[in-house]
Every structure is written in structure tokens, then in C-alpha cells.
Amino acid sequence: MTAPNHIEPREYARRLRTGTNRREDDEHIAQCGSCRAEVEKHIARNKKNWQNDVFGVLLHFTAEVARSTFALVLPPLKKALQQDKPKEIIEPRTPVEPLRVFLPRSYSWLQKPHGKFIAIVLFTFLIFILPAPAGLTGSAHRAIVVFIFTAGVLSLQPVSLPLAALMIPVAQILFGVATASQSFEPFSRPVVFLILASLFLAQALRKHRVTRRLALQTIISSDGDVRKLLFGLMGIAALLSMWVENTATAAVLIPVALTISREVKDKDKARSLLVLLILGIAYSASLGGMVTIMGSASNAVASGFLEKIRPWSFLDWSKYGLPPFLVIFPVTWWLLLKMVPVSIRKIEISGVQANLEEMGKRSAREKEIIATMCVAALFWIFGATIEGYLNLPPTMLSSAVIAVLAVLYLAVRQIINWEDIQGVSWGIFFIIGAGLSLGDTLTRSGATEWIAASMTPLVTGPPLWVSMLLLVVISAGLTNVLNNTTIAAVLVPVLINIAVSNPDFNAVQLVIPVTLATTFGYSLPSASGRMALIGASGLLTGGEMFKYGIIATLISSAILAGMFYWFAIMNWI
Amino acid sequence: MLKVLVCGAGENGAEVIRQLRKNKNIEIVTLDPRENPAALEQGIIDKIDVEETLTPLTLDYVINNVNPDLILLTTELDDLGLGNVSGIDMLASSLKDELTSISPVPLIQVARLGSI
Numbered sequence: 024m025t026a027p028n029h030i031e032p033r034e035y036a037r038r039l040r041t042g043t044n045r046r047e048d049d050e051h052i053a054q055c056g057s058c059r060a061e062v063e064k065h066i067a068r069n070k071k072n073w074q075n076d077v078f079g080v081l082l083h084f085t086a087e088v089a090r091s092t093f094a095l096v097l098p099p100l101k102k103a104l105q106q107d108k109p110k111e112i113i114e115p116r117t118p119v120e121p122l123r124v125f126l127p128r129s130y131s132w133l134q135k136p137h138g139k140f141i142a143i144v145l146f147t148f149l150i151f152i153l154p155a156p157a158g159l160t161g162s163a164h165r166a167i168v169v170f171i172f173t174a175g176v177l178s179l180q181p182v183s184l185p186l187a188a189l190m191i192p193v194a195q196i197l198f199g200v201a202t203a204s205q206s207f208e209p210f211s212r213p214v215v216f217l218i219l220a221s222l223f224l225a226q227a228l229r230k231h232r233v234t235r236r237l238a239l240q241t242i243i244s245s246d247g248d249v250r251k252l253l254f255g256l257m258g259i260a261a262l263l264s265m266w267v268e269n270t271a272t273a274a275v276l277i278p279v280a281l282t283i284s285r286e287v288k289d290k291d292k293a294r295s296l297l298v299l300l301i302l303g304i305a306y307s308a309s310l311g312g313m314v315t316i317m318g319s320a321s322n323a324v325a326s327g328f329l330e331k332i333r334p335w336s337f338l339d340w341s342k343y344g345l346p347p348f349l350v351i352f353p354v355t356w357w358l359l360l361k362m363v364p365v366s367i368r369k370i371e372i373s374g375v376q377a378n379l380e381e382m383g384k385r386s387a388r389e390k391e392i393i394a395t396m397c398v399a400a401l402f403w404i405f406g407a408t409i410e411g412y413l414n415l416p417p418t419m420l421s422s423a424v425i426a427v428l429a430v431l432y433l434a435v436r437q438i439i440n441w442e443d444i445q446g447v448s449w450g451i452f453f454i455i456g457a458g459l460s461l462g463d464t465l466t467r468s469g470a471t472e473w474i475a476a477s478m479t480p481l482v483t484g485p486p487l488w489v490s491m492l493l494l495v496v497i498s499a500g501l502t503n504v505l506n507n508t509t510i511a512a513v514l515v516p517v518l519i520n521i522a523v524s525n526p527d528f529n530a531v532q533l534v535i536p537v538t539l540a541t542t543f544g545y546s547l548p549s550a551s552g553r554m555a556l557i558g559a560s561g562l563l564t565g566g567e568m569f570k571y572g573i574i575a576t577l578i579s580s581a582i583l584a585g586m587f588y589w590f591a592i593m594n595w596i
Numbered sequence: 597m598l599k600v601l602v603c604g605a606g607e608n609g610a611e612v613i614r615q616l617r618k619n620k621n622i623e624i625v626t627l628d629p630r631e632n633p634a635a636l637e638q639g640i641i642d643k644i645d646v647e648e649t650l651t652p653l654t655l656d657y658v659i660n661n662v663n664p665d666l667i668l669l670t671t672e673l674d675d676l677g678l679g680n681v682s683g684i685d686m687l688a689s690s691l692k693d694e695l696t697s698i699s700p701v702p703l704i705q706v707a708r709l710g711s712i
Contacts, residue, residue: 121657125649125676125691127629229690235697274686278694281652293653378698448685552683559684 032061122284122293124560136181143175159473165198166468170513173461177454177506178549184506185450188457201464209463210456213423214316214323218268219452220426221317224396225267226447227430227439229275231389232382234263238279239379247372249365253299254356256280257307261352264311265318266396268451270552273308277301277556282378286371296370298562299363302571305553306355309542313351314344315403316422320451321511324458325538328515332523332530336407337422343535343596347586351579358578362571388438399429458508466516474513475520482521482533487591492584494518494533495540499580502544503572507551510541532596536587543579546572599623601664603650604671605635612670612706613640625662649676652694659701667703669695 030048052059150171155164172194176187192206209215228234241255256276263272280300287293312318316326316337322344329335402409406420418424433439465471482490501510518533544550546569548558554572557563563571590596600616602609605628613635616622626641629649635641646662648654650671659667673688692705 121654123649123654124651127649127676229693232693232697235693270683271686274683275690277687278652278691281691282694282698285653285656381697446689448683556683556687559687 029055029058030062032058032065035062035065119288120290122290122297124281124297124562126561139179140176140181143172143179143181146175147172156473158476160469162200162468163470163473166195166200166465166470169194169198169200170461170465170470170509173457173509174505177457177509178504183450184552185448185453188450188453191457192460195460195464200468201460205463205467206460207456209327209459210452212327212456212459213418213421214327215452215455215459217317217423217426218320218323218455219449220423220430221266222268222271222447222449222451223430223439223444224399224426224433225263225271225275226443227392227433228263228267228396229271230439230443231386231392233389233392234259234272234275235279236379236382236385236389237263238276239375239382242283242375243372243379245372247370249296249299249368249370250360252283252370253303253359256300257303257352257356260304261307261311261348264308265314266400267317268448269308269312269319270556271448272311273304273553273556276304276308277560280304283370283375286374287367292365292367294562295363295365296367298567299359299365301557301560301562302363303356303359305551305557306359306545306575307352308553309544309551310348310352310355313348313539313542314341316340317426318344319507319542320455320458321507321538321541323455324462324508324511325515325534327459328462328519329530329534332519337403338405338407340535341404343531343590344539347539347583350586351582354578354582355575358575359571362574391436392433392438395429395432399425454506454508458506458512461509462512462516465513471513471516471520475517475524478517479521479525482518483525483527488584488588491536491588491591492581494537495580495584495587496577498537498540499543499576502541503547503550503576507541507544511538514538529596532587532591535596536583539583540580543576543583545575597621597623598666599625599662599664601625601627601646601658601662601667603627603667603669605630605633605641605644606670606672606674607634608672608706609633609670610635610638610640612668625664627658627662650695651691652698655695655699659699664701667699667701668706669703670706 030051035048035052052062147168151165151168155161159167169191173191176190177184180187192201192203192210195201195206196203237259238256241259242252245251245255256279260269260272260276280297283300284293284297287296309319312322316322322340326335326340402420402425403422406422406425409415410417410420430439430444434441434444465474481493484490485493498510498514514537515534518537519530522528522530522533544554546554547565548555548568550572554568557568587596598621600622602612602616602624605613605626609626609628613624613626616624625645626635627646627648627650628635628644629647630644633644636644646658648658650658650669669692671688671692673685676684676688696703696705
């Protein structure tokens with residue numbers, strides 16, 4: 024009998040014990056002399072048996088041959104089998120390399136601020152010294168030179184966009200096409216304050232994490248299904264962009280998309296998911312902006328010009344902006360799912376759930392912000408009607424006044440303070456002001472009439488659906504290289520001019536689709552703040568951004584032009 | 597020894613490092629994606645310990661490798677090195693908010709200290 028602590032020598036000698044047991048036996052034999060002797064005795068007996076027995080010798084020989092064969096065949100066989108089987112996941116000691124975005128860039132001389140500025144100034148000077156085209160007065164020629172300069176500084180941004188915008192009134196004064204008062208007066212128009220107030224409201228939403236909570240709740244309600252998740256995030260981006268500045272909305276949601284993508288451990292899959300989500304956020308933030316005046320700076324600029332020729336309210340804009348949004352938004356969602364290849368259908372949402380739980384219950388302040396936004400929205404929509412019904416002084420319930428009142432209410436309730444307001448991108452103030460100022464200067468100098476005369480055959484010559492499509496596509500194309508405020512500032516007065524001189528058209532019929540088309544700047548980082556952020560992320564190559572963008576732009580433009588053509592033939596516009 | 601990860605070695609990060617050095621019991625680890633940030637240029641530090649951009653995607657990786665007790669987010673807009681991209685200021689603020697929300701390690705945003 025073998026003692027319980029001793030090994031079983033027969034099994035050991037026949038190599039019947041393997042793995043940990045074998046190692047334990049080895050350790051025991053090293054220390055225990057009696058077991059070692061027993062094992063040696065068994066090994067010797069086995070050897071003798073094999074050698075004495077003919078059958079045993081044959082078996083031994085066969086076993087040796089088999090072992091040698093296995094030694095030769097087994098490694099390549101194992102390798103081949105491993106290719107078919109899923110690889111065993113081995114947790115590395117350090118986590119896998121993460122997906123890296125927003126990496127700093129190096130710039131060539133021409134890409135550096137002074138290089139860009141010198142290039143813009145040289146090009147502007149070249150246009151300035153060229154002889155003026157026929158029919159263009161000296162003043163109008165100089166105004167067009169200012170427009171060229173504006174297009175250059177707002178597209179290439181030798182300095183931050185707001186500071187670039189501040190160069191525009193100064194350029195107008197230096198080129199002698201406007202006085203200082205004429206140049207700076209448009210900066211104080213009500214639409215400027217409307218957009219500024221919407222930015223302050225965006226800051227309130229960000230500070231109290233209303234946007235983030237909404238996004239997390241959407242992710243959870245989608246149950247991690249990528250299609251639903253994309254639709255939900257796009258919906259939030261669009262909904263918020265209707266009421267608050269759309270680049271601000273996208274800027275808050277992009278980091279949430281990064282948090283979602285970190286749940287996907289495979290770097291390539293995480294990248295494709297992130298591309299899908301941030302494109303969805305950027306496109307839908309732009310699309311949401313179609314619906315309201317404050318949704319986009321170009322809407323505000325266009326409204327500023329329309330106000331001058333006819334009564335124009337918040338509701339007037341929305342009744343033309345909402346229908347195209349309702350059609351183009353789901354089409355864009357579907358297009359993105361088709362265009363961006365994402366191999367994962369579902370993502371893990373437990374991390375997001377934990378994040379939401381950490382945020383705790385919705386605070387009283389969050390509820391108050393939402394309530395304020397809802398009340399403000401009601402006044403934005405019905406303000407003009409209430410004003411008329413109650414015989415209130417004009418503009419008492421105008422969009423800008425309501426927006427500023429909402430901000431002041433939040434300030435009195437100490438939900439936002441001056442420090443929060445200071446942290447806002449005030450630059451939008453300069454960008455819209457500069458757009459309005461440039462538009463005024465082009466009109467005053469006669470440049471608008473000259474451009475309108477050049478464009479009239481394009482608008483009045485072909486059938487309406489062709490001219491509508493051409494205008495929309497041109498506007499959508501231009502918005503990729505020019506700032507959309509600049510496009511609105513130049514094209515809106517031109518289109519108003521054409522409409523005034525052609526009784527077959529009305530200004531709204533031309534201005535609204537062309538302004539809405541500036542939404543579809545999806546192809547280049549210079550198209551909008553949203554696309555600039557995507558470009559800065561380094562996630563997409565220029566080719567990818569262009570490919571996805573151009574498809575979305577062309578399809579959206581065709582839908583927009585088609586809808587406005589239909590509105591026109593139905594006499595709804 | 598308290599291990600503090602200072603994210604951003606720009607002007608603001610340089611001031612934070614100067615202040616933290618007053619306490620010898622603090623081990624400072626610096627993180628910055630740029631080759632030559634202000635703290636390095638001014639000779640306050642002789643190298644960047646972790647060359648990385650801190651985003652929700654890289655947060656866990658950085659924490660696992662550095663194992664800090666505290667993260668100080670001193671990143672300013674210029675520290676991102678992304679130029680004058682429109683809207684980048686709003687994105688930078690939101691990115692910091694998001695990192696603060698999801699970080700498993702105490703993470704504090706440090707506002708611009710100015711010259712101290």
C-alpha cells in the first residue's frame with residue numbers, strides 16, 4: 024500500500040499522470056527516496072517487459088515511429104487548424120492600443136496664419152488691380168474685391184473665424200465702400216442677438232449636462248442597437264440644433280460619441296462606429312438648423328434681409344423649413360447606414376448605464392432649463408400671433424427679445440451666470456454681423472444688381488425645376504468652400520433683386536431653398552463648424568469625407584429642390 | 597507618495613507643475629501630445645512622460661499605464677494643437693466635461709492659473 028502522501032509509482036512510470044499532478048509528483052520524488060526507488064523499479068520493469076516481449080518490441084517500435092511522425096506533422100497541422108478556429112483571446116498585461124483622435128497637426132508655411140494671410144492679401148490685390156468688368160461701377164468693383172477678401176479670410180481662417188470676420192468691416196472701410204457706421208451698424212441687428220442668446224442657452228444645457236443626459240438616455244433606450252442609436256443621437260442633435268447653435272450642439276455630442284465607441288475594443292470596429300456616429304451628429308445638427316431662424320447663421324442673415332421687404336416671423340421661416348427637414352432627416356440616416364460600413368450591430372451599454380446612474384436624478388435646475396426652453400419655443404412660434412391678438416407694441420415678442428428674456432430668466436434664477444456666458448463662443452456675433460455688413464455693402468454699391476443681372480438668365484431662362492435645382496446645387500456646392508453666412512449675405516440680396524424685377528417669382532420662393540441648401544456643406548472641413556470638428560478629429564481621410572459628403576449633398580439637394588418646386592406649382596409659396 | 601498626472605504641458609500645465617513641485621511627496625507625470633509644449637520649452641520639465649491626447653478613447657489606456665492617484669486636466673485650447681478650427685473651443689470644453697464624467701480616477705479641470 025502506498026502511503027496517502029506518496030505517489031502512485033506505477034501510474035507515474037507509465038506517464039499516466041499529467042499537468043499539475045505530474046509536477047507535484049516530480050516535486051515529491053525529488054524529496055522522497057522511497058518513491059524514487061519505487062518509480063525506478065517500475066520503469067526498469069516496464070523496459071524489460073517491452074524488450075523481452077516480441078509483441079512489446081513491435082509496439083515500442085510502432086510507438087517510436089508514430090511519435091516521430093507526430094513530431095514532424097503536428098506543428099504544421101496545429102497551425103492549419105488554428106487558422107480555422109477563432110483565436111483564443113489572451114488578455115495582455117497592458118490594454119490594447121486605443122483609437123487615437125484629435126492628434127495635433129503640423130502645418131506648412133502656407134498653412135500657417137501669416138502664410139495664409141499673405142496669400143489672401145496678394146490674391147485680393149490681384150483682383151483689385153484687374154480692370155472692372157463691363158457694367159460694374161468702381162464702387163461695386165471694390166465691393167466685389169471686399170467679397171473676395173471675405174471669402175478668403177472666412178474660408179482659410181488665417182486667424183480664428185471670429186477674428187477673421189472682424190477683418191471684413193475694416194476691409195470695407197479701407198476700400199472706401201462703407202463708412203465706419205455703415206460697416207459696424209449691422210452687428211447690432213436683432214438676429215445677431217437671437218443667435219447669441221441661443222448660444223447662451225446652449226451653454227446652460229452644457230453646464231447642467233442636459234444634452235449629455237439626453238444622449239445617454241437615448242443610448243440606453245436604443246438597447247445598444249447601432250441603427251436605433253444612430254437615429255436617436257441624430258434626433259437629439261437635430262432637435263437641439265433647432266433652438267440652440269448647431270456647432271455648439273455637435274461639439275457637446277461628439278465627446279459622447281467617443282464614450283460610446285470606447286465600448287468597442289476592436290480598434291477598426293470602434294473607428295467605423297465612431298465615423299458613423301460623428302457624421303450622423305454633424306449632418307443632423309446641420310439639418311436641425313433648417314427648421315428655425317436661429318438654427319443657423321445663414322437663416323438669421325436671410326431673415327434679416329427678408330424682414331426688410333415683408334413682414335417676417337419665426338413661424339414664417341419654420342413653415343418652409345420643417346417639411347424638407349422631415350423628409351431629408353430620415354433619408355440622411357438611411358444613407359449613412361448604407362454608406363458607412365459598420366460590422367457591429369449592437370454595442371455594450373452597461374458602461375453608459377453606469378455613467379447615467381452616476382449623474383443621479385434629473386435636478387430641479389435641469390427641469391427648469393427644459394421648461395424655460397419649452398416656454399421660449401412656444402413664444403418663438405406663436406409670439407407674432409399673440410402680439411397681434413393682444414395689440415402689443417411691435418417686436419415686443421419677437422424671436423430675439425424672447426431669446427434674450429429666456430437667458431435673463433436663467434440668469435436671475437442663478438442657473439447660468441456671467442462666468443458661464445463669458446465661456447461661450449462669442450465669435451458668432453462677429454460672424455453674423457460681418458455677413459450682414461457685407462450684404463449691405465454689396466447692395467449699396469450696386470454690386471448686387473450686377474451679380475443679379477448676370478444670374479437672371481440662370482434663374483428665369485430654364486424651366487422652374489431646373490433653375491431651382493441649379494440654385495440649390497450651386498448654393499450647396501459653394502457652402503463647402505465659402506462660409507454659409509457669406510453665401511447668404513451675397514446670394515439673398517441678389518435673389519431678392521431678381522424676384523423684385525421678375526413678377527413670376529417671389530423672394531421667399533428663391534431665398535429659402537438657397538439658404539437651406541447651405542445646410543448641405545458636408546464634403547470639406549471648410550464647409551461648416553461641424554465638419555471642421557470632424558476634420559480636426561483626424562478620423563476620416565479627406566477622400567472619405569468628400570465621398571460621403573457629396574452623395575449626401577446631391578441627394579439632399581435634389582429632395583430640397585423637388586419639394587420647393589412642388590410648393591411653387593401648388594402655390595404654397 | 598501621491599502620483600499626479602498633469603494633462604497638458606502648455607502655459608497652464610507649466611504653472612500647475614511649478615505649484616505641485618512645492619510638495620516633495622507628489623510624483624508628477626506629464627501628458628501632452630505635442631513635441632515641444634511650453635513646459636518643455638521653458639525648461640520646467642525635461643521630457644513629456646506620456647505623448648498622448650487624452651480623450652474618452654485613450655483614458656483607460658493612460659490610466660492603466662500611468663496608474664495615477666489624481667488627474668489634473670490643464671489642457672487649454674492651444675494645447676490641443678488643432679489650430680483655429682471653428683467650434684474647437686466648444687469641443688474642448690465638452691471633451692473636458694466628458695472626461696470628468698467618465699474617469700474612474702479623480703479628475704479635476706484646472707482653469708487658467710495665469711502667472712503666479
